[in-house]
Amino acid sequence: MTVGEKLRAMEDIWADLRKQPDDIPSPDWHRDVLNARERKRIDGSAVYEDWTVAKERIRKKIQ
Secondary structure (H helix, E strand, C coil): CCHHHHHHHHHHHHHHHHCCHHHCCCCHHHHHHHHHHHHHHHHCCCCCCCHHHHHHHHHHHHC
């Protein structure tokens, strides 16, 4: 498969999975992380990063 074909296949799979999100198991630690982030948002201690900056930081980290 070409890269384009692989990406299209991933997009198709993701679109199908999104149709019934409750069928996708989520580990307990996901809930814990989301709850911690929500507490930080509520108490004002959350720190946000510009999406462009965040994407670049992620790209550098995975290279």
